[in-house]
Amino acid sequence: KQEVTQIPAALSVPEGENLVLNCSFTDSAIYNLQWFRQDPGKGLTSLLLIQSSQREQTSGRLNASLDKSSGRSTLYIAASQPGDSATYLCAVKYSGGGADGLTFGKGTHLIIQP
Amino acid sequence: NAGVMQNPRHLVRRRGQEARLRCSPMKGHSHVYWYRQLPEEGLKFMVYLQKENIIDESGMPKERFSAEFPKEGPSILRIQQVVRGDSAAYFCASSLKTRAGELFFGEGSRLTVL
Numbered sequence: 001k002q003e004v005t006q007i008p009a010a011l012s013v014p015e016g017e018n019l020v021l022n023c024s025f026t027d028s029a030i031y032n033l034q035w036f037r038q039d040p041g042k043g044l045t046s047l048l049l050i051q052s053s054q055r056e057q058t059s060g061r062l063n064a065s066l067d068k069s070s071g072r073s074t075l076y077i078a079a080s081q082p083g084d085s086a087t088y089l090c091a092v093k094y095s096g097g098g099a100d101g102l103t104f105g106k107g108t109h110l111i112i113q114p
Numbered sequence: 115n116a117g118v119m120q121n122p123r124h125l126v127r128r129r130g131q132e133a134r135l136r137c138s139p140m141k142g143h144s145h146v147y148w149y150r151q152l153p154e155e156g157l158k159f160m161v162y163l164q165k166e167n168i169i170d171e172s173g174m175p176k177e178r179f180s181a182e183f184p185k186e187g188p189s190i191l192r193i194q195q196v197v198r199g200d201s202a203a204y205f206c207a208s209s210l211k212t213r214a215g216e217l218f219f220g221e222g223s224r225l226t227v228l
Contacts, residue, residue: 034216034217036219043118043205043219043220044157045219046217046218089156091217099159099162099170099172100147100162100169100172101147101149101159101162101170101173102149102157102217104158105156
């Protein structure tokens with residue numbers, strides 16, 4: 001079964017800390033992996049997209065890595081700020097059959113304490 | 115057209131009524147996806163459409179739910195004879211390219227069934 005798991009489910013850290021969010025997936029046959037941010041009651045904002053041929057992507061204070069062989073991705077947030085508080089979602093586009101849509105993890109609920 | 119537009123943002127229906135949710139993709143995007151987010155659950159893929167075609171509806175409930183993306187106008191997700199279990203946030207996403215394309219999400223339509 002093609003699944004996506006995110007650990008931890010929730011995380012609370014003081015402002016200024018660097019942190020890592022983890023995502024694992026069950027099948028290495030993927031087109032891409034995408035990280036999103038979701039604020040309460042809002043839609044999803046795309047943060048980073050990593051194609052299957054890539055190892056990492058960077059945008060500002062965010063860096064996402066992809067290791068297909070181990071079925072893992074990490075989202076690194078540097079110098080965290082209270083405005084980073086949100087739920088972070090990892091989603092995989094599997095290529096080895098199954099549904100055409102993204103498969104989402106349940107997210108990591110992040111709180112940055114001022 | 116700055117992004118994916120969904121309406122209504124909030125919809126209240128009584129059991130047995132019909133709900134129609136609309137989605138206008140980003141300009142130039144011809145691929146539309148619908149997802150459902152139940153309370154305390156992750157996002158689940160429902161259906162993938164291109165103009166005038168349903169490509170993959172493997173995530174759609176077999177009864178009461180239908181989707182279309184006509185040649186002109188927005189994509190429509192239709193839920194007939196709604197039940198309380200249909201209460202959820204329904205998100206639409208669009209992409210420029212199939213399969214490996216980046217998905218951009220709307221703000222969602224929140225359906226409450228009384």
